[in-house]
Amino acid sequence: MAGTTRGPRFEDRTALVTGAGAGIGRATARRLAGEGAHVVITDVDSEGGEGTVDLIEDGGSSAEFRELDVTDPDGFERVVESVAADRGLDVLVNNAGIGHEAASVEETELSTLERVIDVNCKGVWYGCRAALPVMKARESGAIVNVASLGGMIALPKQAAYTLTKGAVLNFTRTVAAEAGPYGVRANAVCPGFIETALGEGFFEGHDDPERAKERMVAQYPLKRLGKPGEVADAIAYLASDEASYVTGHGLVLDGGYSIS
Numbered sequence: 001m002a003g004t005t006r007g008p009r010f011e012d013r014t015a016l017v018t019g020a021g022a023g024i025g026r027a028t029a030r031r032l033a034g035e036g037a038h039v040v041i042t043d044v045d046s047e048g049g050e051g052t053v054d055l056i057e058d059g060g061s062s063a064e065f066r067e068l069d070v071t072d073p074d075g076f077e078r079v080v081e082s083v084a085a086d087r088g089l090d091v092l093v094n095n096a097g098i099g100h101e102a103a104s105v106e107e108t109e110l111s112t113l114e115r116v117i118d119v120n121c122k123g124v125w126y127g128c129r130a131a132l133p134v135m136k137a138r139e140s141g142a143i144v145n146v147a148s149l150g151g152m153i154a155l156p157k158q159a160a161y162t163l164t165k166g167a168v169l170n171f172t173r174t175v176a177a178e179a180g181p182y183g184v185r186a187n188a189v190c191p192g193f194i195e196t197a198l199g200e201g202f203f204e205g206h207d208d209p210e211r212a213k214e215r216m217v218a219q220y221p222l223k224r225l226g227k228p229g230e231v232a233d234a235i236a237y238l239a240s241d242e243a244s245y246v247t248g249h250g251l252v253l254d255g256g257y258s259i260s
Contacts, residue, residue: 011241014087016040016080017068018127019096021048023196024146024235026055027228031236033061037091040083070096070123073130080130089134091239094127095146097164102157105174113160117166121171128175130185136182142239143179143186145172146231149254152190158202165190167193173220176248185247187238189212192241192254194226208250221256 010225015032017026021043033056040166041056041063049065066079083089098119100112124145137139150158151165165167168188175186193199193216206212217224234251237243252258 009236009242010091011036013090014038014040014083015091015093015239016042016083016089016131017093017095018123020052020067021045022052022199022250024191024194024231025093025095026052028235029063030056030059030094031229031232032091033063034059035236035240036061038062038064040079041065042070042079043096044069044201046212051201069125070094071118073122073126076126077130078255080127080134084134085131089131090141092127092131092135092141092143093146093235094124094143094168096123096176097146097148097198098250099158099161099201102202103159104157105159108160113163116160116164120161121167124168124171128171129209132175134180135184139183141173141179141184142243143175143184144238145169145186145188146235147153147172147188147190147250149190149192149252149258152250152252153258161165172250173248180247185238185243187243187248188250189231189234189238190250190252190254191226191231192220192252192257194228194231196228199225219257219260220254221260226253226256227254228248 004196015037017029020029020041029039040047041052046067053063053065147168148165150162151169155162172186172188203209
């Protein structure tokens, strides 16, 4: 209703964000905390994770850090069970992910493929696997998985990355179908190139990184790359009650790249 005053969207809720020591994860954690959530920051980088907590607490919001390697299913379950026992769990953001050096399919080392699958695919699977029983029992909850535009279109010489992000997108749909009857929603965001360390790593694989970045920016109708905070905005929407009738969706955030 027009003129209605709303309180913070995540007041009295608990959110767990993986890979929250930097980039999109950090921006998302700060956004959720700023809207009232108690945010559990997880990362393999304890310094980065603690830094995110400090930023949130300096802003007057609530957060804590739990060291977590998303490739460890038992570790993921322990963290989720502990958080759920202490505070409950309302939101899970599976953000942790990695890229790899540019290489064709036949040039990609199997060890690289396995590592990217472990983090980008299995890490998301383990997160959902740990959180779903908790959320189903509460008959509420929102999961947001960070996929990629690369899960929807071809990115030459990024085959392992696109393989995993395409899997995350379709896996999200399956989770949504299974969990919907229990009041649990699952969605994904599909960012284009974002100004993060992961995004910069893609350009560093070229002979002239700056020139490669300029060529990429020129292909975007908005003529710029995205910012972590813009992805965080979308994640916060999908995790909120404003998206209460949205599930199984992959929200593209690419500045128009996919239509150009």
